[in-house]
Amino acid sequence: MNQFDEYQKYMRYKYDSHAFKLLLFLVFINFVVGIYTDFQWAETSGLEHLILSYIAVIYTVIMYIYHGAYFNKKQNGKLYAGLFFAIGLLSLITGFSPYSPIIVDGKITSNIIMLLNGGMFLLIAITYLLRLYLEKRKNEKEGEEYYD
Amino acid sequence: MDNFDEYQKFMRYKYGAYSFIFLMLLIMINYLLSLVFEVQWAETKELEFFLLISIALGYFIVMSVYKGAFFHQKYTPTVYSAIYFFLGLMNIYVSFSISFIKDGRVTFNSIMLINGVLWFLIPAAYIIREFVEKRRDKNDIEEK
Numbered sequence: 001m002n003q004f005d006e007y008q009k010y011m012r013y014k015y016d017s018h019a020f021k022l023l024l025f026l027v028f029i030n031f032v033v034g035i036y037t038d039f040q041w042a043e044t045s046g047l048e049h050l051i052l053s054y055i056a057v058i059y060t061v062i063m064y065i066y067h068g069a070y071f072n073k074k075q076n077g078k079l080y081a082g083l084f085f086a087i088g089l090l091s092l093i094t095g096f097s098p099y100s101p102i103i104v105d106g107k108i109t110s111n112i113i114m115l116l117n118g119g120m121f122l123l124i125a126i127t128y129l130l131r132l133y134l135e136k137r138k139n140e141k142e143g144e145e146y147y148d
Numbered sequence: 149m150d151n152f153d154e155y156q157k158f159m160r161y162k163y164g165a166y167s168f169i170f171l172m173l174l175i176m177i178n179y180l181l182s183l184v185f186e187v188q189w190a191e192t193k194e195l196e197f198f199l200l201i202s203i204a205l206g207y208f209i210v211m212s213v214y215k216g217a218f219f220h221q222k223y224t225p226t227v228y229s230a231i232y233f234f235l236g237l238m239n240i241y242v243s244f245s246i247s248f249i250k251d252g253r254v255t256f257n258s259i260m261l262i263n264g265v266l267w268f269l270i271p272a273a274y275i276i277r278e279f280v281e282k283r284r285d286k287n288d289i290e291e292k
Binding site: 010012013014016017018019020021023024027030031034044045046049050053056057060 | 158160161162163164165166167168169171172175178179182183192193194197198201204205208
């Protein structure tokens with residue numbers, strides 16, 4: 001954590017702890033639903049939990065990027081975002097192949113992991129672009145106000 | 149979170165983050181164990197997960213109490229720790245009358261014990277914190 005500045009560290013801690021709470025909440029709901037209705041939406045319940053933890057991890061990663069706490073000062077954000085975009089696209093394309101069905105008998109199979117991975121990488125790139133765009137617009141607005 | 153001051157907020161975020169990472173590590177190890185060796189140490193997979201979460205939660209509780217970030221500013225920690233102490237003691241006492249290991253696997257009865265231990269950790273960490281602080285104060289005075 002030493003390569004991040006104080007603000008980045010604070011944001012990382014903040015959204016990690018939010019993700020912890022989110023995960024506890026999701027697991028609790030899943031637990032209650034599982035006890036009362038015997039409803040299982042994935043092949044094994046180990047996979048269910050893995051998907052729930054993926055949701056929490058994706059949440060925290062997106063929040064990192066949106067608040068500018070994902071890349072440290074030395075890393076080139078645009079380069080990494082481009083790389084992640086390519087990786088995400090590749091895993092999404094391979095994830096959607098007909099030989100690895102995602103849903104069998106109404107239950108999610110472990111092939112979803114590839115898709116989740118791809119989705120996460122893609123979301124990283126998209127969120128980074130969104131952040132760049134929002135920052136640019138903010139700067140433009142501030143510039144206009146300055147010159148008016 | 150408005151009832152906590154800046155230091156407490158930071159500490160809560162920090163240890164919340166650590167327990168999240170810790171939990172992710174535990175989940176990953178458990179998933180790999182069940183995938184490769186087909187190990188199952190609790191009755192159902194849900195229960196396994198529940199117990200792993202309890203470990204992470206216990207870590208968070210201990211660290212936030214120890215760093216003085218568990219109780220609000222308005223609350224009196226001694227009263228609350230006493231209440232938690234009795235809650236924990238009751239839960240643990242009741243849970244010992246039922247067996248929580250069957251055929252080498254942890255059963256659902258262990259939830260009561262885990263609950264009791266989680267309650268119990270609060271006063272335990274609080275007492276240790278008070279003890280350490282007192283000793284530190286004493287050392288400071290002696291040095292002067």
